[in-house]
Amino acid sequence: MQHIDFLIIGSGIAGLTYALKTATQFPDKNIVIFTKSNEDESNTKYAQGGIASVLDLKNDSFEKHISDTLIAGDGFCDPEIVALVVHEAPGRIAELIEWGTRFDKDFEGNYDYGLEGGHSQNRILHYKDITGLEIERSLLKKVNATSNIEIKTNQLAIDLIVNPINNTCKGAYILDLNSNTVQGYHASVTLLASGGLGQVYKQTTNPSIATGDGVAMAQRVGALIKNMEFIQFHPTALFHKAFKPSFLISEAVRGFGAILKNKNGEEFMQKYDERKELAPRDVVARAIHHEMIVTQAACVYLDATHLDKHEFRKHFPVISKTLEEVDIDFTKEWIPVTPAAHYSCGGIEVNQHAESSIQNLLACGECATTGLHGANRLASNSLLEALVFAHRASLQNKKLLENACSNVINHTFLQPENHHNIKIELQTIKEELQEMMQRHVSIIRSDKGLNQTIERLQFLQRSLEILYKTHPISVTLIETRNLVTVALLIANQSLKRKENKGTFYSESLV
Template identity: 50%
Template sequence: MNAEKKIHKTDFLIIGSGIAGLTFALKTATHFKDAKITIVTKNEKNECNTKYAQGGISTVWDKTVDSFDQHIKDTLIAGDGICDEEVVEMVVKEAPKRLQELIDWGTKFDKDKNGTYSLGREGGHSQDRILHHKDITGAEIERALIEQVEKFENINFLTYHYAIDLITEHQVKKKQTKRQEKITCYGAYVLDEKKSIVKTFSSKVTMLASGGIGQVYITTTNPVIATGDGIAMAYRAKAEISDVEFIQFHPTALYNPGEYPAFLISEAVRGEGAILRDFNGKRFMHKYDEREELASRDIVARAIDSELKKSGAPYVYLDCTHINFEEFQKHFPNITEKCMSLGIDVRKDFIPVSPAQHYICGGVNVNKKGKTSIKNLYASGEVTRSGLHGANRLASNSLLEGLVFSHNAFENLKKRFSKIKFPKQIPVWNDSGVVKNMEKILITHDRNEVKTIMSNYVGIVRSNERLLRAERKLKVLYEDNKRLYDHSELSVDLCELRNLITTAYLITQFSKTRKENKGGFYSADLVNEL
């Protein structure tokens, strides 16, 4: 591994290529025509959590039956008292404009036979308000955004470039900073995976849009790239982090042992009328919530978890047999095809499902403008704690969050970008003292151990004893990994392991301090609401 001696200057450095990062890139490239925008992404251009979003984006589109007040209320109920109400109101009221922008950029949402947009409903929503593209909405959005980004000559899109660490006073002034001190972000160190060199990027503004943390758990709907990189990087840079104990488990991932990541059976399927049944074929959601199958995700996931523990079965069933097959196949072609490939005919067979980690509701603190506690570091999307989701995300609010906060960050920078200067001098990456004799089996073993610890002790239902065990085991892993990281040649696998351990430890620590069951946090030692 070599460190490049040159400094790569870019006005805007964007880490991540999902809806949040690409929206920010498009807006800055359009307005700041002479600015240089660099997007770094650790895999292919479209490999991100956005790509795997099935359901769609929520917005009040038909005001004859829906209203901002209803969408706000649904979001607040799902967030279980932890949402920032001003943020929720802002996002909901901005939603139609941001969705229209997506449409103008070429996103094709489904329409009915009359040519009006077909609106779906998911758990926690009181009205049909989900714009979607079949059951691959995220992939369609990603296609449209990348197509637009590629039109701009001032956007440099670097694939297979992995952000290692943010550059702050710690590197520039060679001093340790405290979390409450004024800290500035000057760019990032980035590993060029194909050339095996570390590049130093100096930027006026850095946008952190790196997505989720799904690989912390054994079973997740997230792609393999979702390793908590952004939260861990921001934490090491002393950014403020909060609410990471709130982990949303999607209730209905297809039960298919050995498949990775887990295939998601969209919540929109229940919105279309699908029924949950236990291992013996009996309905059970009425025992847990009056909304039954349309209760919020945290409630449905805990209900399924409870039923699985009672029966000892590995899955429950999702019954779609009563839904019109032609309509089902039209709306959910990929789900239909996937089930058929496994011998499950949704016309007559129940779909076996079980919960899987899906979304983290906390992360790097941002204000309404997308600004973090670190100067010139913005963040947007799942990596953040914006105040929108509270303790539990309302279905299909996540893509919307990325759109709104990336827009707000851009609007803020229109006013202040001209005053931001490049740092006078930043150090290049120091790779002295490393060796090449690292055994990859150590990384593989530790990565699997992190996932096992988190799934067993910091999952849907937690307890004080489980959290203490997780803490002890993660401390040992941290020390082992630190020795490995400090003395071994860098690789993406090693950096990801470092971030997974950091993120897992943060989730565990925040869980220890939470003293009330809320949304995606549930402890058996607290009052049992089920």
């Protein structure tokens, strides 16, 4: 088995930031990032709104950002973690800027802070409506210029290698999608930075890579997984059949003044929350869901017709262009929107140093749960969390290298011989799973729906395990297996939750 000092799974903001930090600390160690698609394909790339941080101390304060995060998290945040992230944010943002990330400024050269739901102040740094793309661009540029970091694309991590005797992670098995061969890599330190799991739902803003692989891999080796019932639905994804995944109409559009209306043209948010359009996402998503039911409509609408069209286009160039492409003239007509699965607040449980319950296995970014988001993530806090925890993870490197013992585990990854094509079976399983999760395990859940879903998912999981043992592995087989694993985690942890909190709502508990 080839040896790697630092093995990273994922090339979004979390994986790239950790790689850069580690490369500076250990210029003579090798750092390899495995990523299953192109180097920039990630949830990070699609982030629009921005990244939250208190930089304007004249008008804002750390206390306000802390308070907004705690309110959104609905009593489930870890206050110590919230304070730590908010206080460390300016330092991490300064590094990001130093590494070449651009953020929009006003005419006077000050940062143009945006406002999003749940924030009591304008504090969102953004670059037009493509903040994530800009962050990904700048990080990749720096990573590619760093001699001891290698990015291997089209490399799908299948499973972690763990020594059960001392509960220590020793690396991972990777499927090379170019040669279709599996290779085991022995690593001193392994970081899971594999992102989200939105693909478990039929309607999601997440790209096709977001199949919960990291959480599923961690679960298979016995790592603690927590808070999976807290799935955030973004209230306003564009309702249009041309987009799969759903195209996001950023919260910043509501921050800019767009108003939600039902199909009868009635404004409705005042009935649900005094913060109206800028209430936290769980509140807005449930309000929209309710309006869609009572008006028997497939969507609601965002009215931006009263807004300055030049300013709108300047702030939201990609959104404006995308709407034009599908013949929606936002200056004259309302934009059809519907909620879509967006963000997983739960994941691999880590401590404040990004350490999981498995020795020498770190996790950060969307695949991890740190205590920051509680039952509902405050808008634009997730890019920030990934930055802060990637930095904190890197501070553990010295200790973890010392922990890493050199004895190699000699496993062989056996591939069965079988030429039967199972692509259609796998596609059918995936579609059934997404449909079921959308219907029974999304914005409004019930014990009955959860029990039915769990029973069916357990059956699908048994079928998939048979396929996995009897057929050569493929991307679809691995991802579908992971999707079923994370779907079961979400459904099971939902059934255990006995109180409606944040993004979790069951009508059986009312």
